[in-house]
């Protein structure tokens with residue numbers, strides 16, 4: 001149900017690991033997603049359900065953080081869609097951050 005992902009920036013080498021989607025027993029209340037904190041401009045993994053109506057975050061499912069998705073592949077969790085390529089990098093500010101699923105969880 002959830003996925004573990006890694007990011008890698010093709011411009012500056014920034015990388016991290018994060019999770020999209022909760023587990024079988026908590027997915028209705030817990031949906032971790034990658035986001036940018038608008039105040040600190042830092043990358044954070046936050047619970048979508050707690051923050052979906054908040055102005056504090058931009059989610060990586062938002063068009064604002066998406067650039068050209070060169071390989072045309074997406075990762076989705078219910079109605080949230082994430083691009084594999086062309087995401088905003090919090091380090092160099094280019095849209096060159098790639099996401100890849102490394103593990104599928106149930």
Ligand SMILES: [Zn+2]
Nearest residue numbers: 009012089092
């Ligand atoms: Zn970068």
